[in-house]
Amino acid sequence: xxxxxxxxxxxxxxxxxxxxxxxxxxxxxxxxxxxxxxxxxxxxxxxxxxxxxxxxxxxxxxxxxxxxxxxxxxxxxxxxxxxxxxxxxxxxxxxxxxxxxxxxxxxxxxxxxxxxxxxxxxxxxxxxxxxxxxxxxxxxxxxxxxxxxxxxxxxxxxxxxxxxxxxxxxxxxxxxxxxxxxxxxxxxxxxxxxxxxxxxxxxxxxxxxxxxxxxxxxxxxxxxxxxxxxxxxxxxxxxxxxxxxxxxxxxxxxxxxxxxxxxxxxxxxxxxxxxxxxxxxxxxxxxxxxxxxxxxxxxxxxxxxxxxxxxxxxxxxxxxxxxxxxxxxxxxxxxxxxxxxxxxxxxxxxxxxxxxxxxxxxxxxxxxxxxxxxxxxxxxxxxxxxxxxxxxxxxxxxxxxxxxxxxxxxxxxxxxxxxxxxxxxxxx
Amino acid sequence: xxxxxxxxxxxxxxxxxxxxxxxxxxxxxxxxxxxxxxxxxxxxxxxxxxxxxxxxxxxxxxxxxxxxxxxxxxxxxxxxxxxxxxxxxxxxxxxxxxxxxxxxxxxxxxxxxxxxxxxxxxxxxxxxxxxxxxxxxxxxxxxxxxxxxxxxxxxxxxxxxxxxxxxxxxxxxxxxxxxxxxxxxxxxxxxxxxxxxxxxxxxxxxxxxxxxxxxxxxxxxxxxxxxxxxxxxxxxxxxxxxxxxxxxxxxxxxxxxxxxxxxxxxxxxxxxxxxxxxxxxxxxxxxxxxxxxxxxxxxxxxxxxxxxxxxxxxxxxxxxxxxx
Numbered sequence: 013x014x015x016x017x018x019x020x021x022x023x024x025x026x027x028x029x030x031x032x033x034x035x036x037x038x039x040x041x042x043x044x045x046x047x048x049x050x051x052x053x054x055x056x057x058x059x060x061x062x063x064x065x066x067x068x069x070x071x072x073x074x075x076x077x078x079x080x081x082x083x084x085x086x087x088x089x090x091x092x093x094x095x096x097x098x099x100x101x102x103x104x105x106x107x108x109x110x111x112x113x114x115x116x117x118x119x120x121x122x123x124x125x126x127x128x129x130x131x132x133x134x135x136x137x138x139x140x141x142x143x144x145x146x147x148x149x150x151x152x153x154x155x156x157x158x159x160x161x162x163x164x165x166x167x168x169x170x171x172x173x174x175x176x177x178x179x180x181x182x183x184x185x186x187x188x189x190x191x192x193x194x195x196x197x198x199x200x201x202x203x204x205x206x207x208x209x210x211x212x213x214x215x216x217x218x219x220x221x222x223x224x225x226x227x228x229x230x231x232x233x234x235x236x237x238x239x240x241x242x243x244x245x246x247x248x249x250x251x252x253x254x255x256x257x258x259x260x261x262x263x264x265x266x267x268x269x270x271x272x273x274x275x276x277x278x279x280x281x282x283x284x285x286x287x288x289x290x291x292x293x294x295x296x297x298x299x300x301x302x303x304x305x306x307x308x309x310x311x312x313x314x315x316x317x318x319x320x321x322x323x324x325x326x327x328x329x330x331x332x333x334x335x336x337x338x339x340x341x342x343x344x345x346x347x348x349x350x351x352x353x354x355x356x357x358x359x360x361x362x363x364x365x366x367x368x369x370x371x372x373x374x375x376x377x378x379x380x381x382x383x384x385x386x387x388x389x390x391x392x393x394x395x396x397x398x399x400x401x402x403x404x405x406x407x408x409x410x411x412x413x414x415x416x417x418x419x420x421x422x423x424x425x426x427x428x429x430x431x432x433x434x435x436x437x438x439x440x
Numbered sequence: 441x442x443x444x445x446x447x448x449x450x451x452x453x454x455x456x457x458x459x460x461x462x463x464x465x466x467x468x469x470x471x472x473x474x475x476x477x478x479x480x481x482x483x484x485x486x487x488x489x490x491x492x493x494x495x496x497x498x499x500x501x502x503x504x505x506x507x508x509x510x511x512x513x514x515x516x517x518x519x520x521x522x523x524x525x526x527x528x529x530x531x532x533x534x535x536x537x538x539x540x541x542x543x544x545x546x547x548x549x550x551x552x553x554x555x556x557x558x559x560x561x562x563x564x565x566x567x568x569x570x571x572x573x574x575x576x577x578x579x580x581x582x583x584x585x586x587x588x589x590x591x592x593x594x595x596x597x598x599x600x601x602x603x604x605x606x607x608x609x610x611x612x613x614x615x616x617x618x619x620x621x622x623x624x625x626x627x628x629x630x631x632x633x634x635x636x637x638x639x640x641x642x643x644x645x646x647x648x649x650x651x652x653x654x655x656x657x658x659x660x661x662x663x664x665x666x667x668x669x670x671x672x673x674x675x676x677x678x679x680x681x682x683x684x685x686x687x688x689x690x691x692x693x694x695x696x697x698x699x700x701x702x703x704x705x706x707x708x709x710x711x712x713x714x715x716x717x718x719x720x721x722x723x724x725x726x727x728x729x730x731x732x733x734x735x736x737x738x739x740x741x742x743x744x745x746x747x748x749x750x751x752x753x754x755x756x757x758x759x760x761x762x763x764x
Binding site: 081083084085087088109202203205206259260261263264266267268276283404405408412415419430438440 | 512530595596597598599600620621623624625706710712713723724726727728729730731
């Protein structure tokens with residue numbers, strides 16, 4: 013233990029020294045810290061960039077392991093007694109389970125509670141805590157429920173950004189009547205296929221029924237068969253299950269990968285005009301269309317209010333990381349990941365919003381992400397992605413039912429009754 | 441370096457330990473009365489293997505069976521609840537039905553095509569080269585095969601360039617063909633996944649059956665020809681009965697492979713759109729839902745399904761032994 017403390021002290025000291033701009037002191041003992049998460053492609057590049065200064069400073073190597081099936085891999089690693097040092101978590105819904113199983117290390121002595129309280133909004137800290145104990149921290153966040161569009165194309169076709177849900181539906185009808193499919197939707201996402209559909213349903217419920225109902229829903233205090241929930245499904249279905257409203261028809265909705273789904277929107281001529289997705293999609297679009305200028309060729313508006321009462325409520329999501337093995341190296345990395353310095357690196361590379369208040373708006377690389385960050389900071393009411401708040405079995409059933417609904421919208425009653433059955437089975 | 445040392449230890453150490461064990465056993469045995477030695481020796485020699493089987497096969501199997509009668513966390517007894525769930529949940533019934541499809545179609549297609557290819561290959565000089573080509577997919581991991589075929593079945597809306605081989609080929613061959621999202625429409629999607637399995641395994645069947653065909657004695661076929669048998673009759677009444685035991689073994693292997701099918705389904709559709717199979721459900725119950733009881737019940741169901749197939753093979757092997 014004492015050697016552990018010494019090493020820890022050395023690591024901390026070297027971080028502090030360097031953070032203060034002191035000349036490079038002797039390197040800490042080094043070592044490795046393993047990280048398990050879902051990032052791949054450009055997200056992984058950004059994560060690597062984010063930890064690079066940490067590696068250079070401390071001599072600690074960050075060993076990254078990626079998976080598309082995080083919940084399953086994490087479970088098997090924990091069960092097998094070989095958890096990674098640090099892992100991203102599937103969602104806040106799973107922290108309680110993992111904390112109860114003593115798989116997660118409490119972060120009380122790891123990150124500084126006082127600076128956390130200064131730098132993070134209460135919501136983010138609460139979402140990462142169980143019973144008042146901090147178990148995990150957000151390293152990046154996203155604003156959900158945004159409708160992306162190409163302002164130049166929309167203007168050229170004579171359409172305008174709608175201010176209400178009804179106006180959005182009217183716009184949808186007008187575009188369809190003009191011979192183009194209004195929406196691009198893609199729900200495929202490997203083992204998590206269906207999640208983009210749940211985003212639609214969530215934001216439509218939040219806009220129509222408000223945060224209180226939304227919260228009762230994911231806590232299963234109202235049944236899935238509740239009219240408010242059914243209405244949200246049907247609003248989503250009005251668009252997604254109408255072959256005249258979606259590019260490629262419903263089979264494209266089901267078979268298209270979420271990351272590629274919006275690409276036809278920026279094609280010439282556009283194959284669709286609207287795409288609902290979180291802030292991170294901007295990064296995907298700009299990698300595909302490097303010439304697209306944010307603001308001129310790409311922009312977003314939040315899904316407009318359905319009940320004007322709940323206009324300001326925003327839906328957010330984010331990547332949480334927790335510590336599964338208490339080593340000096342993993343402590344050092346956790347402490348680094350919560351800093352504004354670390355998070356600003358990912359922010360500057362695009363595709364991420366930071367939950368840390370000290371990351372300045374000026375750090376955002378373009379006007380769109382800056383505006384999204386502004387909305388996030390100013391939102392009077394923020395609610396986390398509901399499916400991520402549910403137990404895993406519930407989340408998985410929700411994803412699956414949403415896919416089935418697009419394939420067979422007539423079965424909505426059956427599907428909701430089935431989800432209610434799963435919920436009774438799952439919330440224990 | 442870190443890995444070489446333990447690896448060397450295992451390579452050298454394991455045989456050394458085995459030899460030491462046998463030497464020690466023999467030394468002990470020398471002290472026993474000579475009349476008993478013959479009775480005890482086989483058990484002593486077999487003991488390490490039996491211990492391994494007990495620890496790595498028998499114990500996990502029994503513990504899985506016990507688990508299947510317990511609750512999600514594996515603590516409380518719940519009787520038959522997990523089995524009742526398996527036979528009541530429409531999703532699981534769908535998965536069971538898909539396993540039946542896999543069992544019937546996959547087994548018939550791999551053995552049938554394998555046999556056809558073996559017979560044809562046996563009749564040409566470049567037969568071995570043909571077999572090698574058919575066998576190639578076996579060199580791929582099933583996950584890689586699944587990913588590859590996912591691209592083959594890939595869909596783009598009409599008007600966009602088709603990157604999926606199947607849609608592109610169909611469009612080139614059939615004028616006016618509209619691309620289809622193959623993997624979302626049951627029951628065709630399950631058949632297409634079975635086709636992936638057949639693609640992987642047919643080469644294995646063909647190779648084994650080809651070897652069996654080669655071992656049919658020439659005297660036998662020559663005698664049949666002398667007796668005036670045509671090629672069809674020769675095949676149906678002489679060659680196939682001779683290699684029947686091999687066909688049975690290959691069919692058994694394929695049947696069991698079909699029961700435990702998982703990778704291809706997991707990678708391509710993850711069981712969505714009515715393509716789920718029992719092994720994939722088992723994985724989900726275990727690792728996603730963390731319901732150990734249900735996962736155990738599904739494992740037991742798969743074991744039970746494989747049981748009759750295994751029993752039939754064992755009985756047939758015994759019967760053949762008796763004939764010799």
